[in-house]
Amino acid sequence: MNHGAGGRASAQLVDEVFARAFDNPLLRPGNDGAVMAPPPDLLEGGRLVMACDGHVVSPLFFAGGDLGCLAVHGTVNDVAMMGARPLWLSASFILEEGFPLADLKRLVDSMAAAAREAGVAIVTGDTKVVEQGKGDGCFVATTGVGVVPRGVDVGGANARPGDVLLLSGSIGEHGVAVLSTRESLAFDAPVASDTAALHGLVAAMLAAAPPGTVRVMRDPTRGGLGTTLNEIARQSGVGIVLDEASIPVQPAVEAACELLGLDVLYLANEGKLVAVVAPEAADAVLAAMRAHPLGGQAVKIGTVQADEHRFVQMHTRFGGKRIVDWLSGEPLPRIC
């Protein structure tokens, strides 16, 4: 509890764990807030983007990732989905009394590595400690700020009938990785989380597309692809028709879904994006995705159509058609 009380122990924790791992010129002054000069593309007609995510994934460490890198990727991706270049992160830690310092250091090092790799700086932070039984090891809330360059306008309400849906790769890995670690399930082929920062992929897509032709981008995290597409349909006032056979799913994920009775459409992803693109730009954007390391398996998975009911429908592999509804009923808690 002493580490959270704001005195000498707090200062030591900040110095020895956080400041050392996250070190950068913006964090180094150690003030209540970080001060940053506006980047050139903001001054040249750009706009700011701000997004946040709380991370409560359980367990903290899972196949392919941990809470630390997830807290960076999740928020970097939320910023990137607005068409922005992520620049700065804040990180707020809520620790449970007795949480091992070694685990904290491991998470913090993972965050620092993920931030370095993504080219973003963790510029400001906060740490609180709560009593045993009032938290769960470690929660991290991150907020990201970035810049949308002039001329880029991406948002959930921009999908139009005739637009094409592109998916950057196979779905369900993050959900299966966390669930199988949590439930101590051993599969023949272990599934690793796909957690990754997607802003490089986003930049490549925008560079390949004429202005205004990338309408919507979203990372289907909690709630999965099924929920994300319903959100887009609702925001844009359109219907969506999917082709199930086109949606890539790793065999090990498919096997896990069968075993656990889960629908892969509702499993969380942390390194995939779905984009709604104007038909005339779809081929160019798809080619740009496939040329990027995080979009090698990118595919067209469906189209947008006029539909006053805003339904997401899917042509199934067996020749039928079904509604892909909002996730309801059995939730998959604490997946991110």
Added chain:
Amino acid sequence: MNHGAGGRASAQLVDEVFARAFDNPLLRPGNDGAVMAPPPDLLEGGRLVMACDGHVVSPLFFAGGDLGCLAVHGTVNDVAMMGARPLWLSASFILEEGFPLADLKRLVDSMAAAAREAGVAIVTGDTKVVEQGKGDGCFVATTGVGVVPRGVDVGGANARPGDVLLLSGSIGEHGVAVLSTRESLAFDAPVASDTAALHGLVAAMLAAAPPGTVRVMRDPTRGGLGTTLNEIARQSGVGIVLDEASIPVQPAVEAACELLGLDVLYLANEGKLVAVVAPEAADAVLAAMRAHPLGGQAVKIGTVQADEHRFVQMHTRFGGKRIVDWLSGEPLPRIC
């Protein structure tokens, strides 16, 4: 748990509680991130400020405030202490399963009111739900972004020997208010938290001071005035000498401290600031503080001096002199 799973129940919670209370044009699109045009003072040579705070105060409701308004004031003040005008907030909620919806609404309404009053918009948010016994009702992490106008340079490392310390008012109210609610202590004169947004006071001080003469501003929250002054001494590499008799303390706070064996110098404040000001500007800044509703009791409390040991010392009321050390030993947990 359903409300945190990312499906229909999550969307309903967001629509009916958060979107309604926080409604503003930047939040309304409901995307993963908010998109904002840069304000004029940023384009005219200003800089961005980013600050964050996690809020885990217990109890959630206390005399004079609650977790909701605290989550706004705490972060608005961190942004303001850099000399900035706060503009936008993100809010990340971590709820414990079973937390009453009525309490959540009350906290959210309090946040919304505090944001409106402070003139900041809550532009983006996130909600997670954890199982019973893995959280404690409600935690809120907020990040604020603001703009420092051109020519303003405030920071913890700027204090110089000869500078004057100004305090905006009496100390210890927030700490006593939370502790007395938590321990169900009834005092004859109940003490209310001083929680308030200080950016208006900051703007008035900066307007009254020649450029560069307001060196440091800080709100002595967790750890209190004693810890905050040690931080400034460390960052600036200076010593500080306080005059105990000049530090205002409400009689009820003094009584509570005596009863509970607490040192008021280490009690948290949520609506006070301490400033280090060049001697030639001290009178003008003090007058500006006293003319503001949140600085009516502002006083000079000490001076900065050269000291390689970076000690904070205090002339006591009884004519002695003592070291005001970093807070250590008995912590006051979850005060903010």
